Amino acid sequence: MxxxxxxxxxxxxxxxxIESPESWLRAALTATGTEMAEAEIALRAAELDRAGALPGGTSPAQLPAELAARWEIRDRDARHHRAVYTGLARQVPLPRPELYDVLYDRHMTAEAxxxxxxxxxxxxxxxxxxxxxxxxxxxxxxxxxxxxxxxxxxxxxxxxxxxxxxxxxxxxxxxxxxxxxxxxxxxxxxxxxxxxxxxxxxxxxxxxxxxxxxxxxxxxxxxxxxxxxxxx
CATH class of the missing domain: 3.40.50.1000 (HAD superfamily/HAD-like)
Structure with missing residues (x-):
C-alpha cells in the first residue's frame, strides 16, 4: 500500500x-437598507433555500428548464456560476431588483x-x-x-x-x-x-x-x- x-x-x-439562508438574506437586506417584516424574511429565506439559490447550500428542489443546461456546467465558468445562482434567486420575489446580485456577492465574502x-x-x-x-x-x-x-x-x-x-x-x-x-x-x-x-x-x-x-x-x-x- x-x-x-x-x-x-x-x-x-x-x-x-456557508451561512444559513436567513443569515444570508438578512445581510443583503442590511447592505441595501431594505426593510422587511420578520415573518416575510423567514418565508423568503425558506423559498430561496428551496430554490437552491445559495451557493454551498441545498440543491434546487426543482430546476427551472432555462437553467438546466448551465446548472451542469456552473462551476466551469464564473459567468455561468453567477447567471445560474442569480437566476435561481429570481424565482423568489424580493422587494428590490438589486438584491439578487447583492445576495450573490454576499456569498463570496469571508463573513458568509x-x-x-x-x-x-x-x-x-x-x-x-x-x-x-x-x-x-x-x-x-x-x-x-x-x-x-x-x-x-x-x-x-x-x-x-x-x-x-x-x-x-x-x-x-x-x-x-x-x-x-x-x-x-x-x-x-x-x-x-x-x-x-x-x-x-x-x-x-x-x-x-x-x-x-x-x-x-x-x-x-x-x-x-x-x-x-x-x-x-
Missing amino acids: TTIKGVLFDFSGTLLR WHPYPDAAEVLAELHRRGLRIGVLSNIGWDLRPVLRAHGLDRHLDSCVLSYEHGVQKPDPRLFALACRELGLPPSAVLMVGDDRRADGGATALGCAFLPVDHLPVDLRPDGLRPVLDVVG
Whole structure:
C-alpha cells in the first residue's frame, strides 16, 4: 500500500460551511437598507433555500428548464456560476431588483463562511507531519481570500479551482492537475470531501478518498480528525 504523502480538501461542506439562508438574506437586506417584516424574511429565506439559490447550500428542489443546461456546467465558468445562482434567486420575489446580485456577492465574502471547528487544527497537524496540502474545489469564484481571512491558507501548498481551468470534478483531469500541483502521484494523495460523486471521482485516478458529512459547523465538531488517522 502506498503511503499517503499529500491531502486534497474540498472547500464547501468540507473545510468551511456557508451561512444559513436567513443569515444570508438578512445581510443583503442590511447592505441595501431594505426593510422587511420578520415573518416575510423567514418565508423568503425558506423559498430561496428551496430554490437552491445559495451557493454551498441545498440543491434546487426543482430546476427551472432555462437553467438546466448551465446548472451542469456552473462551476466551469464564473459567468455561468453567477447567471445560474442569480437566476435561481429570481424565482423568489424580493422587494428590490438589486438584491439578487447583492445576495450573490454576499456569498463570496469571508463573513458568509464558517470554518469547521477542527479545520485549522487538522491542517496544522498535517503540515507538522510534513504532508503536502491542497484545496480542490468546484467553484465559480476565487475562494483564496476567504481561506486567508479565516487563517486556513497558511499551511496550503496549492489551490485548484474548477472555474480557472474550465473543468470540474469528477473529471479526472482536474484531480490529475491537483496532484501535479502537490508534486505527487495520485496513489500518494488522499481526497477529502462531502460529495461522494464529485470528490469520490478521485478514486478513478488512483487517489484514496475519505468522505465527510455536509453538516452545520455546530453539528460536526471533529469530522476532519479521521484524516489524521488515515495518513498515519
